[in-house]
Amino acid sequence: MSNIESIRQHTLVALEYVGTAAFAVSGVWGAIRKRMDIVGICVCGFLAAFGGGTLRDVLIDRRPFFWVEHQEVLLGILLLCVACATFFKQHHLESSEKLLSIPDALGLGLFCTTGLHLSWSMGQPPAVAIMMGVITGTFGGVLRDMVCNEIPSLFRDHRPYALCALLGAIVYALLASLELPEWVPLAACTIATTGTRLVTLWLDLKLPSVDFE
Amino acid sequence: MSNIESIRQHTLVALEYVGTAAFAVSGVWGAIRKRMDIVGICVCGFLAAFGGGTLRDVLIDRRPFFWVEHQEVLLGILLLCVACATFFKQHHLESSEKLLSIPDALGLGLFCTTGLHLSWSMGQPPAVAIMMGVITGTFGGVLRDMVCNEIPSLFRDHRPYALCALLGAIVYALLASLELPEWVPLAACTIATTGTRLVTLWLDLKLPSVDFE
Amino acid sequence: MSNIESIRQHTLVALEYVGTAAFAVSGVWGAIRKRMDIVGICVCGFLAAFGGGTLRDVLIDRRPFFWVEHQEVLLGILLLCVACATFFKQHHLESSEKLLSIPDALGLGLFCTTGLHLSWSMGQPPAVAIMMGVITGTFGGVLRDMVCNEIPSLFRDHRPYALCALLGAIVYALLASLELPEWVPLAACTIATTGTRLVTLWLDLKLPSVDFE
Numbered sequence: 001m002s003n004i005e006s007i008r009q010h011t012l013v014a015l016e017y018v019g020t021a022a023f024a025v026s027g028v029w030g031a032i033r034k035r036m037d038i039v040g041i042c043v044c045g046f047l048a049a050f051g052g053g054t055l056r057d058v059l060i061d062r063r064p065f066f067w068v069e070h071q072e073v074l075l076g077i078l079l080l081c082v083a084c085a086t087f088f089k090q091h092h093l094e095s096s097e098k099l100l101s102i103p104d105a106l107g108l109g110l111f112c113t114t115g116l117h118l119s120w121s122m123g124q125p126p127a128v129a130i131m132m133g134v135i136t137g138t139f140g141g142v143l144r145d146m147v148c149n150e151i152p153s154l155f156r157d158h159r160p161y162a163l164c165a166l167l168g169a170i171v172y173a174l175l176a177s178l179e180l181p182e183w184v185p186l187a188a189c190t191i192a193t194t195g196t197r198l199v200t201l202w203l204d205l206k207l208p209s210v211d212f213e
Numbered sequence: 214m215s216n217i218e219s220i221r222q223h224t225l226v227a228l229e230y231v232g233t234a235a236f237a238v239s240g241v242w243g244a245i246r247k248r249m250d251i252v253g254i255c256v257c258g259f260l261a262a263f264g265g266g267t268l269r270d271v272l273i274d275r276r277p278f279f280w281v282e283h284q285e286v287l288l289g290i291l292l293l294c295v296a297c298a299t300f301f302k303q304h305h306l307e308s309s310e311k312l313l314s315i316p317d318a319l320g321l322g323l324f325c326t327t328g329l330h331l332s333w334s335m336g337q338p339p340a341v342a343i344m345m346g347v348i349t350g351t352f353g354g355v356l357r358d359m360v361c362n363e364i365p366s367l368f369r370d371h372r373p374y375a376l377c378a379l380l381g382a383i384v385y386a387l388l389a390s391l392e393l394p395e396w397v398p399l400a401a402c403t404i405a406t407t408g409t410r411l412v413t414l415w416l417d418l419k420l421p422s423v424d425f426e
Numbered sequence: 427m428s429n430i431e432s433i434r435q436h437t438l439v440a441l442e443y444v445g446t447a448a449f450a451v452s453g454v455w456g457a458i459r460k461r462m463d464i465v466g467i468c469v470c471g472f473l474a475a476f477g478g479g480t481l482r483d484v485l486i487d488r489r490p491f492f493w494v495e496h497q498e499v500l501l502g503i504l505l506l507c508v509a510c511a512t513f514f515k516q517h518h519l520e521s522s523e524k525l526l527s528i529p530d531a532l533g534l535g536l537f538c539t540t541g542l543h544l545s546w547s548m549g550q551p552p553a554v555a556i557m558m559g560v561i562t563g564t565f566g567g568v569l570r571d572m573v574c575n576e577i578p579s580l581f582r583d584h585r586p587y588a589l590c591a592l593l594g595a596i597v598y599a600l601l602a603s604l605e606l607p608e609w610v611p612l613a614a615c616t617i618a619t620t621g622t623r624l625v626t627l628w629l630d631l632k633l634p635s636v637d638f639e
Contacts, residue, residue: 034582036581037635038633039580068554127287128284146360155257155360339497364574
């Protein structure tokens with residue numbers, strides 16, 4: 001492995017840790033808002049961080065899970081949840097919600113890309129691989145909200161989130177069918193997903209509503 | 214394959230599509246009532262249509278899923294969800310709830326039969342195979358309701374639904390242990406399930422309540 | 427198998443049935459409080475009794491499930507649910523909630539031990555095996571509460587439950603790395619889990635709250 005390649009690898013892993021941590025924090029947050037105890041906080045953090053990838057692995061029957069192979073990440077996330085809960089107990093947290101949206105968008109892009117890449121490499125049909133990418137990126141939050149006894153915000157937020165991942169995934173699918181180096185569709189998918197998410201947040205775009213009256 | 218056999222096969226597949234579509238519409242409906250956006254509508258439609266069979270496949274560890282093998286059905290259902298949402302936005306939908314109950318009963322019967330047949334052919338114990346049939350027929354609706362943050366109507370409707378599937382499944386189990394041609398228990402299970410469901414709806418039968426006071 | 431060994435085996439199986447039954451009754455209870463019909467009651471009872479072990483088996487990709495191998499236990503639990511529902515309909519049930527906490531603590535200890543032992547024997551990393559033990563002991567109740575459309579009491583009860591299982595699991599992990607006979611960590615895990623649960627209930631211990639105001 002060349003020096004540049006090694007730097008790229010390390011950057012990617014570092015970015016993925018940032019995304020995972022952002023997802024975990026969103027879980028801790030949801031749990032605290034529901035006045036859960038420390039067990040609920042850790043489970044919500046875990047589900048938000050690893051739920052999407054684990055659901056994907058159950059669907060495509062892949063073992064071992066990421067957090068089984070890397071138990072140090074599992075322990076790290078649990079420690080992060082406890083630390084977050086302690087921190088949130090002592091500080092007001094209103095101000096931090098917006099701060100989270102950038103690493104969260106990063107997590108969305110990276111998770112979508114890795115989930116899609118995995119499914120694509122296994123030779124699954126394009127529509128299914130795209131769906132697996134979107135599920136990996138978004139269903140951690142869905143499981144978090146279900147456990148918090150709420151309608152998942154993914155489903156009623158009217159802000160593009162899953163659609164950003166879908167766009168990125170389609171970009172990947174188009175580029176992957178050309179004869180390009182492997183990193184091109186990977187980078188394009190992450191950038192398209194994270195980029196559209198950030199832009200739509202910045203422009204405060206909303207999906208049309210289907211309410212009838 | 215003879216001509217008659219071929220007609221029977223095609224009829225069966227056509228009926229199963231009708232049932233799947235009816236289930237998907239019930240999901241779209243639930244999502245709209247909860248004011249979800251287009252992502253929520255598609256996920257609810259997908260869960261209602263494929264959730265029962267997918268849960269069964271996860272439980273019996275069978276891959277690929279139906280919607281992975283037939284990605285055209287997956288895409289078709291998603292298109293149907295979008296079309297439905299657009300249609301419902303423009304029309305009142307009160308009148309259509311009753312119309313749905315006939316294809317829904319058909320879906321229940323056909324899904325229960327195929328789920329049971331699959332599990333039975335794998336040599337699972339009768340009680341388990343019967344349970345798998347009932348799960349295939351009914352748990353799409355359970356997952357739809359859970360995602361909509363409601364107690365599943367299957368569990369508190371007090372109208373026979375799972376019990377119709379259970380009756381059909383027991384009919385299958387009894388006939389399958391005799392030396393009859395394969396289609397006899399299959400047809401009997403579908404007819405018994407769909408038939409009892411329609412009759413109990415028509416007679417407005419209710420299960421006794423277990424409320425205490 | 428010696429005579430004493432055989433008695434120990436039978437005692438263990440008998441205890442496990444008691445624990446499973448206690449879990450099932452807690453499910454029936456939750457369902458009745460939500461005014462579910464007989465289908466909901468049976469599903470809740472089943473989820474509470476077998477949900478934790480089934481989730482663990484899905485996560486570690488183990489088949490057949492316990493209730494597939496032992497369909498007589500499956501049928502027994504369903505009969506128990508129907509019997510319970512009938513009994514609760516005729517009697518007041520306020521008085522029985524406290525009675526349940528002893529077999530429930532027993533179920534927690536035994537399920538945690540068997541889940542952990544299974545995962546440990548498969549050579550999974552310690553942190554993962556410990557987690558699987560805790561999941562086996564506690565997630566039946568989580569699934570029960572999710573189906574009842576409540577925030578799982580495991581997550582907001584502020585009474586040690588998962589933490590008792592965690593303590594027992596850590597005791598197991600420490601003892602299992604020494605060269606002791608197999609039954610020592612098994613017994614220690616069960617006793618530590620069930621014991622701490624009963625003691626904390628008796629002392630009415632509560633976890634510190636993370637509420638901010």
